[in-house]
Amino acid sequence: MFKLYATILKDLRILLRDKVGLTLMFLMPVVLAIVITIVQNSTFEMVNNNKMALLLCNRDTGEAAKQLESAIEKVGMFNVTKIPPGEDEKQISERMGSKDALVAIIIPATFSSELSARTKDIAARALKDVTIDTTYAAPTTSGQIGPITLYYHPVLQASFRQSIQGALKSTLQIVESRQVVRNLYQNLNEEQIPDTLENEIITNQVPITEIPVSRDGSRSIPNASQHNIPAWTVFAMFFVVISLGGSVVREKLSGSFLRLKTLPTNYLVALISKQLTYIVVTFFQALVIFSIGILIFPKLGLPKLNLPADIGGLIIVTLMCGWCAASYAICVGVITKTQEQANGLGAVSIVLLAAIGGILVPSFAMPSSFKYIMQLSPLHWCLEAYYGLFLEGGKLKDILINILPLLFITLVIQAITLIALKRKNLI
């Protein structure tokens, strides 16, 4: 035990004197967590809190176009700026550049008249079946309405464009339905529909209640911090590969390793010491990042991180993730020959494992073929275990299904390390 204690003390001393390594290990994940959460939070707000700048060019003077204009303003997703109807495509694109608007909508001059003709036709056809009206005449127009043009900035991702299209279709539906209802009422009652009735028919939609599914029955809605902080904590833990993997290689290449081999102590003591030391380091990383999520995030205008109810489970998951991360880093250090190799392989492999593990892209959004590959990534199981606690309100027993594969992967990594050490005659 004294040898292990002395080795841990040596590792801690070396670690604490490596200011650059410490900065990388603690500052990098904090910066990542803050930046990514700010970005995701503002994206969420942009989509949901009327933040997206939109240019609206209404070339139609009709009633339906005014209704559409008003409906777009009420969507709550856009910051609408109206532009003169005479502007052409080039002027609009210039305005989009100068005003930083990501989207522009052009309502064509014939929108109201075409919509009116179409809705009258629909109403007439509907009444023909009900009243056996022999006066029904074939429509004078094709029944089609000229398209509403949507210009968008190329940086706008497909998911945003689909959200905008969905909102636009919904407003068009309201305008069209209003016209149909008015025409039907007019034809049936030979008078205009009262505003109150029209509003009841058009706007009285069935409400949708969103309820997050949780294991503990709590109804708190997960925020961007609940998603991001566990993900970037796992990423940071595995990024100790740069410091620890490099340290193993340095030790292997330096004369100190030669001396260690001639001393009456097994090198496994050094490996156990490194694992224990870096489990403590990763635990502190998690502690720092979680503390920042709780204490600093609200001061930055970001949602506060809510810790799960099962703190014991959280500690065990953190220790397990740390053990796996330290084992992986040591394995990289053992199988590589130079520090450059260790840094390159370590960094690239962690980014890849993070990508396939659901840290960079949510696992539910992955192609089906990746759903099997992602199970090979230890980061996936770490993240699932954290999400089980943070998002699903689970307890330790609920996330054993994530911890056991993580334990298995850790043991496989340890076995690979031992085989590599044996093959290189290092133990």
Add this chain to the structure above:
Amino acid sequence: MNNEAVNIENLQFAYRDQPRQLFSDLNLQIEKGESFGIFGPNGAGKTTLMSIMTGLIEYTGGSVKLLGQEVKTKKKYFNKRFGFVPQDFSFYQELTPKENLEFFGSWAGLNTSTINKRIDELLDVLGLNDVRNKQVQKFSGGMKRRVNLAISVIHHPEVLFLDEPTVGVDVQTRFAIIDYLKNLNAAGMTLIYTSHQLHEAESLCRKIAMIDEGKIIVHDSLENLLSKHQQDGLEGLFLSLTGKSYRD
């Protein structure tokens, strides 16, 4: 009672990537308490032989016994009976001399009180007391050599292997190190030493072996060899036995 520190019989060894055997039926005996020098040109196999004796490299045939124990089958705990001063600086540059000695002392199997006692002794005798709490990476080459030596003897080994222990140091440090080694030998520690510094070797070694192309070409007391080959110094003896052509 066996008086042999090292007994090598019919040693066979070849590096995996080299077709030719480096050692073929090499024999060498070194007695306990001896101050023994192994010399030879570059690539002769001195460092390899030292690595085999310390168990760092596995030999393919023959027998290598260190203090009566077959090196190939010795247990790890046996390693506390010898020390090794590698040619490279073999310690942690980020640590202080005291911290390095604490760590390597624990790995050598010493307890805390013995380590502390030995640290005080060694830092004092090797002139490192004033810098005991400074990081080694800021030291001069000579100071680093002394730290390298101190770590190797902290557990007071019976046999000390030294692979060029004074390379790259100034005259003062060289004299200090050689003096310290003489004292250790006088106290009973067996020294097995290799170096290209033949003048210092003359003052340290009583017996020597010259090795060339994997074979021991002479093995006797320095006095006998100088007399037999009519040379007045180790350098002349070396050149007369190994020639003047490059060996790199």
